[in-house]
Each structure stands twice: as C-alpha cells, then as structure tokens.
Amino acid sequence: NVLILDFGSQYTQLIARRVRELNIYCEIHPFNHLPDDISRFKAVILSGSPYSVRAEDAPHPDLSAIRGKMPLLGVCYGAQYLVHFGGGSVEASNTREYGRANLSYIIEDEPFFEGVPLGTQVWMSHSDTIKKLPDNARILASTSDVENAAYKIEGEPTYAIQFHPEVYHSTDGKKILENFLVNIAGVAQTWTPDNFVDMTVASLKEQLGNDKVVLALSGGVDSSVAAMLLHRAIGKNLHCIFVNNGLLRKNEFERVLERYEGMELNITGVDASARFLNALAGVDDPEQKRKIIGRTFIEVFDDEAHKIKDVKWLGQGTIYPDVIESISVNGPSATIKSHHNVGGLPDFMKLKVVEPLRMLFKDEVRRVGASMDMDAGLLGRHPFPGPGLAIRILGDITPEKVRILQEVDDIFINGLKSWGLYNKVWQAGAILLPVNSVGVMGDERTYEKCVALRAVESTDGMTADWVNLPYDFLQKTSNDIINKVKGVNRVVYDISSKPPATIEWE
Ligand code: XMP
Numbered sequence: 001n002v003l004i005l006d007f008g009s010q011y012t013q014l015i016a017r018r019v020r021e022l023n024i025y026c027e028i029h030p031f032n033h034l035p036d037d038i039s040r041f042k043a044v045i046l047s048g049s050p051y052s053v054r055a056e057d058a059p060h061p062d063l064s065a066i067r068g069k070m071p072l073l074g075v076c077y078g079a080q081y082l083v084h085f086g087g088g089s090v091e092a093s094n095t096r097e098y099g100r101a102n103l104s105y106i107i108e109d110e111p112f113f114e115g116v117p118l119g120t121q122v123w124m125s126h127s128d129t130i131k132k133l134p135d136n137a138r139i140l141a142s143t144s145d146v147e148n149a150a151y152k153i154e155g156e157p158t159y160a161i162q163f164h165p166e167v168y169h170s171t172d173g174k175k176i177l178e179n180f181l182v183n184i185a186g187v188a189q190t191w192t193p194d195n196f197v198d199m200t201v202a203s204l205k206e207q208l209g210n211d212k213v214v215l216a217l218s219g220g221v222d223s224s225v226a227a228m229l230l231h232r233a234i235g236k237n238l239h240c241i242f243v244n245n246g247l248l249r250k251n252e253f254e255r256v257l258e259r260y261e262g263m264e265l266n267i268t269g270v271d272a273s274a275r276f277l278n279a280l281a282g283v284d285d286p287e288q289k290r291k292i293i294g295r296t297f298i299e300v301f302d303d304e305a306h307k308i309k310d311v312k313w314l315g316q317g318t319i320y321p322d323v324i325e326s327i328s329v330n331g332p333s334a335t336i337k338s339h340h341n342v343g344g345l346p347d348f349m350k351l352k353v354v355e356p357l358r359m360l361f362k363d364e365v366r367r368v369g370a371s372m373d374m375d376a377g378l379l380g381r382h383p384f385p386g387p388g389l390a391i392r393i394l395g396d397i398t399p400e401k402v403r404i405l406q407e408v409d410d411i412f413i414n415g416l417k418s419w420g421l422y423n424k425v426w427q428a429g430a431i432l433l434p435v436n437s438v439g440v441m442g443d444e445r446t447y448e449k450c451v452a453l454r455a456v457e458s459t460d461g462m463t464a465d466w467v468n469l470p471y472d473f474l475q476k477t478s479n480d481i482i483n484k485v486k487g488v489n490r491v492v493y494d495i496s497s498k499p500p501a502t503i504e505w506e
Pocket of ligand 1: 290383384385386387391427461462498501502503504505506
C-alpha cells in the first residue's frame with residue numbers, strides 16, 4: 001500500500017495510475033489531510049504542485065511522521081519541498097524547464113536507476129529550480145540544463161526527482177517508479193484484478209450480510225461491473241433497475257436487457273420514456289434539461305425501489321476519479337456542466353450507500369470486469385452520458401427529434417464498428433443541430449436538419465482531441481445518413497479539441 005500525497009498537481013492521478021499498473025495498490029490523499037494511520041503505508045510519494053515552495057500560501061505540511069521513517073519519493077514540487085525545508089535552496093529558474101530533456105548523467109550502481117539507460121528522455125515541468133542540495137544529499141542524475149535532476153538523502157530512504165516519471169513522455173518513468181517501490185521500498189506487486197475481485201466479494205459479503213441492495217443499471221461499464229461484484233457477493237439479494245428514459249440509443253433498452261439476461265442478474269426494466277419526454281417538453285436550457293432528467297430519474301427509481309421490500313442499501317458504480325475530485329486539494333472544480341446527475345437521492349429513501357468500485361480507475365474497472373468473464377463488447381463500450389441524447393439534441397426535445405438522432409447515431413456507430421474504428425475511438429456520437437439548411441434532392445428543394453458527428457480520443461474525458469477518421473469512412477457515413485434518415489440533408493464533422501470545446505455540445 002502506497003500513499004501519494006497530493007499537492008494539487010494536474011498529474012497526481014497519473015502517478016496513481018502508473019503505480020497501479022505495477023500491480024501496486026495506492027491511495028491519493030490531499031497534503032492537508034494526512035491519513036491517521038500512516039503505518040499502513042509502505043512508501044510515500046509527494047506529488048508535483050502548481051505552487052512555488054517559496055510562496056507563503058504554498059502547501060507546507062509537517063512530514064515528520066514520514067520523513068526518514070519510511071521510503072519517500074519527492075516528485076517535482078515534492079523534490080523542491082524536501083530541499084527547501086532540508087537545508088538547500090530553491091530559486092526561480094533563469095531558463096525555461098518545460099518539456100523534453102535527457103538524462104546526461106546517471107550515477108552507476110544505484111538501485112534507483114537500475115536498468116535506466118544514459119540519455120533516457122524525461123519530462124520537465126517547473127519554473128523553480130533546485131540551486132543547492134542539502135549537505136547530506138547526493139546527486140543521482142542530471143540533464144544538460146538541470147544539474148539536480150535526481151538526488152538521494154544519505155542515511156535515509158529518501159529520494160527525489162525533478163522530472164515527472166508518471167507522464168508518458170518520460171520513457172523510463174515507470175521503471176524508475178518500479179525501482180523505488182519494489183527494489184527500494186519492497187512493496188509487493190499483488191494488486192491484480194483477480195485479487196481485487198476476491199477481496200471485494202469477501203468484504204461485500206461481510207458488509208451486507210443478508211441485506212438487500214438496489215442498484216440502477218445504465219448499460220455502461222461501471223454500473224455493470226459494480227452489479228456483477230454485488231451479484232457474486234449477495235446473489236438474489238441484489239435488485240437491479242434499468243430505466244428507459246426515452247433518450248437512449250436506438251434499440252438500446254431491449255439490447256441491454258438481453259445482454260444482462262446472460263449475466264443472471266435480478267433485473268427490472270422500466271420504460272419511462274413518456275414520463276421523461278413529457279417533463280422535458282419545451283425546455284431548451286442544457287442545465288435545466290439535466291435537472292429535469294435527474295429529478296425524473298429519482299422519481300422513477302424511487303417508485304420501483306419502493307416495490308422491493310426491506311431494501312437497506314443503494315449500490316453505485318462510483319469510481320476513483322469522482323472520489324478524488326470530491327476530496328481534492330483544490331476542491332471540486334468549477335461547474336462547467338453538472339455531470340453527476342444520478343448522484344443524490346431524496347432523504348426519505350434513507351439508504352446506505354455501497355460503492356464497490358470507489359477505489360478503481362476506469363481501465364481497472366474494465367480489467368476487473370474481464371477477470372469476471374464479462375462480455376468484452378460490454379466492457380469496451382464508449383462512455384454515454386446519463387442524460388443521453390437530450391444533451392445531443394440542441395434546444396428543445398421532441399419525439400421526432402429523438403427518432404432522427406437515434407437513426408443518425410445508429411448509422412454512425414455501426415459504421416465505426418464495421419470499419420474496425422470503434423475501438424480506436426474513446427467516445428463517439430451524433431448531435432442534432434437546431435439549424436435547417438437548404439439542400440436539393442432530385443429536383444426538389446429541401447429545407448431540413450443538419451447533424452454533426454463527433455468522435456474523440458481521450459483517456460478520461462478531461463481533455464480530448466478529435467479523431468482523424470478516414471475520409472472514405474466519413475464520405476460513406478454522410479451518404480448513408482442523408483439517404484436513409486428522413487429529415488436530414490446535411491452532415492458536418494466536429495474538429496474541435498477539448499479544451500477549449502467540450503465533448504458534448506451541451
Ligand atoms: P464534456 O462534454 O464535459 O464531457 O466534455 C466529458 C464526458 O462527460 C460526459 N458527460 C456527462 N455524463 N451526465 C453524464 O453522466 C452528464 O450530464 C454529462 N455531460 C457530459 C460526456 O459524454 C463525456 O464522456
């Protein structure tokens with residue numbers, strides 16, 4: 001078990017992911033809330049930070065319970081922090097130290113750099129620099145611009161690096177983390193999907209006993225994997241509810257129900273399309289739509305949950321990034337969109353919450369699903385937003401618009417699949433624009449709807465770039481859509497990255 005102390009760097013989650021990729025369990029905690037029981041951790045990593053250690057308001061936690069007592073690795077700000085409060089000096093750098101660099105000196109015979117070749121590429125991102133190391137420190141590596149790129153404190157298991165081992169562009173970054181955690185700290189590499197399933201099922205059994213749990217399935221990866229874990233633990237005491245809000249993909253309700261049937265889940269499908277579409281009639285503000293959908297969902301779910309006698313728990317597919325965001329150093333980020341629309345429950349339901357995935361990243365959820373032999377097609381699905389097509393129909397929603405968008409989306413997604421492109425894309429969908437444009441079909445003038453296609457690559461939805469789909473594919477898809485979907489005469493492809501755009505248009 002490894003503790004990552006977060007100083008607010010945008011890369012902190014990446015450190016955790018790299019550590020997990022080494023099959024080592026780790027937890028991120030904000031620097032100002034050190035966990036009570038430090039002794040359950042075998043090593044500590046200090047993250048980077050947007051602050052300068054020299055600033056008054058920068059994170060300056062008391063590390064006396066950690067420093068010298070267990071293996072400690074400072075990364076970037078973490079490395080500067082140990083110098084600043086350890087008798088060395090940190091100053092503003094005269095040269096820019098951002099981006100690619102190469103280690104031009106690496107000390108020999110040091111387990112920290114075992115197997116890392118001279119010249120290896122590392123990624124720098126800092127404006128302060130370590131001018132002078134404390135007397136008891138020894139340089140382990142340098143670049144041509146940064147002399148103190150890595151150092152060790154003599155007589156204690158404290159190491160530090162100025163560069164970011166966690167980013168993809170630090171070629172041997174993962175190896176360095178492995179050297180520190182496995183060779184130096186002696187942490188066991190036992191965090192595997194199989195172990196996670198065994199441990200989680202056992203602890204769910206203990207936690208839930210004979211209690212009943214109700215869980216909302218969405219057809220997506222997280223809720224499905226959460227359901228499978230709960231199912232393994234408590235079998236028929238798990239009651240799943242899958243709500244059709246009328247804003248799902250074409251035939252999705254039926255298809256998803258069929259898919260779940262094979263998983264032997266105890267599941268109720270509720271078709272509440274009319275209720276949702278009525279509540280949304282005439283509403284065109286995106287946040288308003290989200291609120292209405294969230295509220296209606298809770299009403300429908302609550303009605304169904306009340307039909308199950310003596311339910312004590314609500315199962316949820318919350319994953320680690322949501323948990324981290326809610327406890328992060330910077331606090332929850334500004335509301336660009338209120339994404340977590342299926343979060344709150346009315347007080348009177350008084351259910352306790354069980355969240356079997358709350359310590360997992362998305363890719364780990366997939367691996368856990370695979371280790372339970374879940375359907376690869378289900379585990380590989382693109383993310384789909386809770387409000388569904390409602391936020392892809394710009395402006396107000398009508399059943400006719402839903403029909404049009406479902407047809408368009410179906411052609412696009414099936415096309416991606418049959419061209420072997422689906423798995424190369426992180427998320428894709430179509431957007432119905434509130435624009436009519438003039439066209440000509442046969443000899444007739446048309447004045448019909450325009451749709452936009454969007455396909456992005458991303459790892460977590462926080463940043464994204466549009467995918468360079470082959471022109472042949474776009475051409476065929478556009479043709480199919482215009483020929484087959486009545487009411488559409490124009491197709492455009494969205495070539496905006498996030499930021500500054502977002503993935504969804506609303
Ligand atoms: P944006 O549009 O913010 O989307 O770049 C990032 C990711 O979040 C999804 N998304 C939502 N998911 N409820 C959800 O459950 C929402 O209201 C919502 N809005 C956006 C979006 O599909 C993308 O994966």
